[in-house]
Amino acid sequence: MTRSAIELTVTAEDRRVAWLATAAVGLSLVDAAIPSPLPGVKPGLANIVTLVVLLRYGWGTAVWVSVLRVLAGSLLLGYFLAPGFFLSLTGTTLSLLTLGLARHLPARWFGPVSLSILAAFAHIGGQLLLARAWLIPHDGVFLLTPVFAGAALVFGTINGLIAAKLLADTPATDFPR
Amino acid sequence: MRWLALLLPGDWLIIGLAAVLVGLSIPMFWQGGMADRAIVRQEGQIFADIDLKARKQIEVPGPLGSTLIAVEPGRARVVSDPGPRQYCVKQGWLMRPGEIAICAPNRVSLQITGRTRVYDSISY
Numbered sequence: 001m002t003r004s005a006i007e008l009t010v011t012a013e014d015r016r017v018a019w020l021a022t023a024a025v026g027l028s029l030v031d032a033a034i035p036s037p038l039p040g041v042k043p044g045l046a047n048i049v050t051l052v053v054l055l056r057y058g059w060g061t062a063v064w065v066s067v068l069r070v071l072a073g074s075l076l077l078g079y080f081l082a083p084g085f086f087l088s089l090t091g092t093t094l095s096l097l098t099l100g101l102a103r104h105l106p107a108r109w110f111g112p113v114s115l116s117i118l119a120a121f122a123h124i125g126g127q128l129l130l131a132r133a134w135l136i137p138h139d140g141v142f143l144l145t146p147v148f149a150g151a152a153l154v155f156g157t158i159n160g161l162i163a164a165k166l167l168a169d170t171p172a173t174d175f176p177r
Numbered sequence: 178m179r180w181l182a183l184l185l186p187g188d189w190l191i192i193g194l195a196a197v198l199v200g201l202s203i204p205m206f207w208q209g210g211m212a213d214r215a216i217v218r219q220e221g222q223i224f225a226d227i228d229l230k231a232r233k234q235i236e237v238p239g240p241l242g243s244t245l246i247a248v249e250p251g252r253a254r255v256v257s258d259p260g261p262r263q264y265c266v267k268q269g270w271l272m273r274p275g276e277i278a279i280c281a282p283n284r285v286s287l288q289i290t291g292r293t294r295v296y297d298s299i300s301y
Contacts (some may be wrong), residue, residue: 050226109187117191121198149199164183 020092021068024049028073034065037142039126040087041151044159047119050099051163056172059100064090083135087127094126095119112167116160122150154160212274215253217246218286229253229289236279246287259283 027045036042046069054062070088074080079088102110102118128148132141181267184192219237227233227248234256242259252272255265260282268278271294272289 047234053214056263063251065295105187111183111188112190113184118196121195145205146199146203149195149202153195153199156195157234160188161180161183165180168183 002077006011009050013061016057017064017068020053020065021072024069024104025066025076028069029076029114029142040124040144040148043155044123047095047116047123048159048163048166050096050119051160052166054099054103054115055112055163055167056154057104059096062099064094066096066174090126090130091123094127095123098122111160113157113160113165116163117153117156120156120159121149124148124152189256210250212272213291214290215246215248215271216288216290217286220284224285227253237283237285239285240279241283243285244280244285246285253287253289254278255280255285255287260286 022133024046031042031045034043049069050066052060053065061175069086070092071080074082074085074088079085096119098121099119101116102115127143128141132139208264214221215225215227215236216228217235217237219228219239224237225235227235229248229251232249232297234235234247239259243260244265245256247256248253252270254270255268255278258266258280260280262282265278265280265285265287271278271287271289274289277286279286
């Protein structure tokens, strides 16, 4: 094999991010396969990965995994650079920022479920604002707010519980290194 | 229940706050203001514009006969109509802005409006 002109050194951290992002992309695909009554109301299963990564490896890794997931997920599902991509990116950005703040909440009182719900609300809030500003420039968009907020609460709680269970059941060394 | 053990006190607080937020968002976004007036149209022309604070009945003449409309505080309905299928009568009370009952055969419609204009559908 010819030696590549550019030698990429892959660190253990890179491999970990790649593995976790793969898991997140897989869950994004599962997400897309679940029929939804309304565009935008999705379980957001990939956020389970984001939460686990955040709590185990820190915010920086969570950002990497999330952004890679949005990129690779949109490429696989065929909406890269389509409106859905920007909605997804805005929602993810806002929920990552929220998580960046919320993870400083005292861990004794606030577990993954809190983080998950806060992130879900930030996600849907960002998407609604972008949709209002760009895709459907009419206040009628906000008629969907109660539906989205309800979905954020329900799915945020469920995802948070799953993340909490994963974190509780697996010792730190069980995750891909 | 093992799942419940995963919820910390703060989590319950967040769930509660989020539920309150969802509850508050329903009246905030789904009213489009209060139902203010009932607009009755005949052949597309405004026949009557009634304040929904009043309680009254009006008769609207059309090509098939007369359509009877009842207005009560905060709501209005078509009581009777000479049309064959009675869709507008079966719709019952209308109370949210944007709701409309159309008695097409008799060319009469009854619409509820609020402070802000709402649409019965959004097209884009």
